[in-house]
Amino acid sequence: MSKGRLEAFSDGVIAIIITIMVLEMKVPHGDRLQDLAPLLSVFLSYVLSFVYVGIYWNNHHHMLHATTNVTGAMLWANLHLLFWLSLFPFATGWMGENHFAAVPTALYGVVLLMAAIAYYLLEQAIIRAQGPDSILKRAVGRDWKGKLSLVLYLLAILLTFVSPWIAEALFVLAALIWWIPDRRIERALSSD
Amino acid sequence: MSKGRLEAFSDGVIAIIITIMVLEMKVPHGDRLQDLAPLLSVFLSYVLSFVYVGIYWNNHHHMLHATTNVTGAMLWANLHLLFWLSLFPFATGWMGENHFAAVPTALYGVVLLMAAIAYYLLEQAIIRAQGPDSILKRAVGRDWKGKLSLVLYLLAILLTFVSPWIAEALFVLAALIWWIPDRRIERALSSD
Amino acid sequence: MSKGRLEAFSDGVIAIIITIMVLEMKVPHGDRLQDLAPLLSVFLSYVLSFVYVGIYWNNHHHMLHATTNVTGAMLWANLHLLFWLSLFPFATGWMGENHFAAVPTALYGVVLLMAAIAYYLLEQAIIRAQGPDSILKRAVGRDWKGKLSLVLYLLAILLTFVSPWIAEALFVLAALIWWIPDRRIERALSSD
Amino acid sequence: MSKGRLEAFSDGVIAIIITIMVLEMKVPHGDRLQDLAPLLSVFLSYVLSFVYVGIYWNNHHHMLHATTNVTGAMLWANLHLLFWLSLFPFATGWMGENHFAAVPTALYGVVLLMAAIAYYLLEQAIIRAQGPDSILKRAVGRDWKGKLSLVLYLLAILLTFVSPWIAEALFVLAALIWWIPDRRIERALSSD
Numbered sequence: 089m090s091k092g093r094l095e096a097f098s099d100g101v102i103a104i105i106i107t108i109m110v111l112e113m114k115v116p117h118g119d120r121l122q123d124l125a126p127l128l129s130v131f132l133s134y135v136l137s138f139v140y141v142g143i144y145w146n147n148h149h150h151m152l153h154a155t156t157n158v159t160g161a162m163l164w165a166n167l168h169l170l171f172w173l174s175l176f177p178f179a180t181g182w183m184g185e186n187h188f189a190a191v192p193t194a195l196y197g198v199v200l201l202m203a204a205i206a207y208y209l210l211e212q213a214i215i216r217a218q219g220p221d222s223i224l225k226r227a228v229g230r231d232w233k234g235k236l237s238l239v240l241y242l243l244a245i246l247l248t249f250v251s252p253w254i255a256e257a258l259f260v261l262a263a264l265i266w267w268i269p270d271r272r273i274e275r276a277l278s279s280d
Numbered sequence: 281m282s283k284g285r286l287e288a289f290s291d292g293v294i295a296i297i298i299t300i301m302v303l304e305m306k307v308p309h310g311d312r313l314q315d316l317a318p319l320l321s322v323f324l325s326y327v328l329s330f331v332y333v334g335i336y337w338n339n340h341h342h343m344l345h346a347t348t349n350v351t352g353a354m355l356w357a358n359l360h361l362l363f364w365l366s367l368f369p370f371a372t373g374w375m376g377e378n379h380f381a382a383v384p385t386a387l388y389g390v391v392l393l394m395a396a397i398a399y400y401l402l403e404q405a406i407i408r409a410q411g412p413d414s415i416l417k418r419a420v421g422r423d424w425k426g427k428l429s430l431v432l433y434l435l436a437i438l439l440t441f442v443s444p445w446i447a448e449a450l451f452v453l454a455a456l457i458w459w460i461p462d463r464r465i466e467r468a469l470s471s472d
Numbered sequence: 473m474s475k476g477r478l479e480a481f482s483d484g485v486i487a488i489i490i491t492i493m494v495l496e497m498k499v500p501h502g503d504r505l506q507d508l509a510p511l512l513s514v515f516l517s518y519v520l521s522f523v524y525v526g527i528y529w530n531n532h533h534h535m536l537h538a539t540t541n542v543t544g545a546m547l548w549a550n551l552h553l554l555f556w557l558s559l560f561p562f563a564t565g566w567m568g569e570n571h572f573a574a575v576p577t578a579l580y581g582v583v584l585l586m587a588a589i590a591y592y593l594l595e596q597a598i599i600r601a602q603g604p605d606s607i608l609k610r611a612v613g614r615d616w617k618g619k620l621s622l623v624l625y626l627l628a629i630l631l632t633f634v635s636p637w638i639a640e641a642l643f644v645l646a647a648l649i650w651w652i653p654d655r656r657i658e659r660a661l662s663s664d
Numbered sequence: 665m666s667k668g669r670l671e672a673f674s675d676g677v678i679a680i681i682i683t684i685m686v687l688e689m690k691v692p693h694g695d696r697l698q699d700l701a702p703l704l705s706v707f708l709s710y711v712l713s714f715v716y717v718g719i720y721w722n723n724h725h726h727m728l729h730a731t732t733n734v735t736g737a738m739l740w741a742n743l744h745l746l747f748w749l750s751l752f753p754f755a756t757g758w759m760g761e762n763h764f765a766a767v768p769t770a771l772y773g774v775v776l777l778m779a780a781i782a783y784y785l786l787e788q789a790i791i792r793a794q795g796p797d798s799i800l801k802r803a804v805g806r807d808w809k810g811k812l813s814l815v816l817y818l819l820a821i822l823l824t825f826v827s828p829w830i831a832e833a834l835f836v837l838a839a840l841i842w843w844i845p846d847r848r849i850e851r852a853l854s855s856d
Contacts (some may be wrong), residue, residue, distance in 0.1 A: 093291065097291050108300070108303065110469075170298075176331070182311075
């Protein structure tokens with residue numbers, strides 16, 4: 089299995105996921121500004137999921153960049169990740185249409201959690217295939233970002249039943265954690 | 281016809297099929313956990329089809345890997361395979377929405393059977409184009425996996441009318457047969 | 473504009489068109505075989521369109537293969553072709569849902585005609601860019617296939633109002649004309 | 665981040681956007697010509713958006729062509745552009761279904777404006793990364809086309825409430841401005 093085709097297939101699936109999510113935002117029948125109002129929560133859910141899928145695409149690329157050969161275990165770990173990402177449109181649509189109600193928000197958290205676990209499993213499959221001198225192992229280190237987000241998603245799922253807004257805040261926080269250090273690493277790299 | 285473009289087009293179609301299947305899982309209107317209950321069979325159908333499309337993508341890649349030139353017959357055999365794969369979202373949706381009822385389960389089996397036949401025809405088209413020293417011929421041997429799955433799908437279609445659950449079990453069994461040896465071959469290859 | 477990206481973009485759009493056409497075949501609510509009966513015409517329309525889009529993809533590839541540089545005129549002629557191809561799902565769905573009624577069949581013919589004209593314009597744009605020694609010019613010759621299909625589509629549109637079935641027969645005939653010689657040319661080429 | 669994968673992902677998303685827009689043109693239930701009449705405004709909106717997305721795809725390619733390395737800022741500026749482009753199907757559908765009513769036309773203008781701003785930000789991110797000798801900086805010059813379109817979109821949004829047709833005319837005008845000079849530059853380049 090060549091890395092190029094794995095990347096191309098993953099890119100294709102992620103590009104479709106990020107784009108069909110917008111289909112959950114149904115065109116309203118009226119033509120006035122207030123006809124858009126019920127769509128606000130759908131739109132905000134879409135923005136959040138767009139950012140998350142963007143982060144996954146970005147990190148997925150970096151991870152495969154540090155990969156040399158592709159094993160069967162990696163291939164299935166990758167499909168497993170794509171499976172959970174493919175549930176984003178459904179989870180986003182349900183949360184958005186129900187204006188961030190508790191159960192749909194918790195389900196959204198479960199999908200985020202499962203995608204994060206799948207990402208971690210893919211990372212481990214690559215590291216195992218690379219052996220003791222794994223480039224990826226050195227790059228991710230103890231992977232505190234991965235572990236912290238798992239904790240945040242779990243916390244968010246539990247706190248949904250106190251208030252869904254705490255959960256939403258934790259989802260935004262986890263996205264920021266992934267988003268900001270990417271730029272820091274990049275600066276570090278470009279200063280070499 | 282270059283192999284690269286055939287692969288890229290097939291990857292594109294398969295990536296879209298695997299992703300739009302999720303659109304058959306319609307967002308429910310209520311916001312409680314029990315509103316998700318009627319979707320359980322749709323979800324399980326989706327998981328099964330996701331695994332099948334993943335297996336096809338994986339094997340399709342291996343088959344094309346052992347291919348050097350692309351003939352017109354191969355091109356149309358490939359489009360024929362993509363045609364049957366493109367019916368997965370429809371067959372999956374019908375089976376899931378009807379909670380694994382007999383006729384939709386049988387139709388799902390027919391689509392699996394036709395896709396397996398199309399895959400076999402593509403394999404034969406490639407072997408014929410490669411002549412007596414076909415690399416693919418040596419790789420697939422007598423292709424017992426391909427022939428066994430045809431028998432399993434046929435059996436499943438017939439047994440649907442005894443109980444659809446026997447059919448579902450056979451679909452899962454056929455998927456496992458394809459899934460497991462892939463890893464065994466890989467280990468054999470990596471131990472060289 | 474590199475040829476590679478033009479090919480990749482066209483492949484992407486064509487792969488999506490060929491796949492989303494299947495979404496017009498809505499999952500029926502009942503779970504009996506007779507619930508599929510009203511979908512027969514939608515299914516047959518889908519098969520016809522799948523073959524047509526497959527033929528376009530195949531020929532599009534051959535045409536670009538004989539292309540060296542990409543000009544702005546070619547790029548817009550290509551987008552113009554993709555525009556008419558993008559109307560296939562709509563025209564297919566309308567014809568299928570109305571069981572090959574006269575007006576939807578005529579509209580389907582109009583979309584086929586416009587796509588064929590767009591294909592011809594793209595061909596001419598490439599030939600013009602290649603100058604007097606155009607490789608494509610020699611390959612297509614007087615392009616009797618292109619001209620004959622225009623006549624067949626026009627005839628089909630007119631004869632729809634006598635009987636839509638004559639039109640359908642002409643659509644199938646035009647597809648066969650494109651499909652068969654492809655294999656003949658290939659044999660000629662491979663016998664060199 | 666390699667430029668190739670950024671291009672491939674952007675191409676994928678843009679190819680999906682341009683194709684799923686057609687799904688907003690719902691197949692009508694009747695089979696007569698007058699059943700298509702209510703779809704005329706949806707069709708015209710689709711044509712306009714197809715041209716706009718085509719222009720974006722074309723210019724996006726030219727811009728990345730003048731790019732050497734990919735930074736994190738460029739990656740997120742690119743995702744930001746894809747986000748606004750992904751709202752085209754929604755804005756197009758709403759404007760079309762409401763026959764170019766004032767508020768949906770204004771929203772369409774807002775999406776065009778935001779996409780144009782996102783495009784400008786991506787341009788600036790690339791120029792900043794390239795430093796004082798930026799190839800892209802020289803290519804776009806003072807970018808009068810980019811600035812003029814911002815003014816036209818703003819004007820269109822405001823004038824929607826006088827008459828939506830003035831806004832539509834301005835949208836067409838802005839598209840023409842982008843479309844025509846592309847061919848002029850190309851001729852200039854090919855005369856070298």
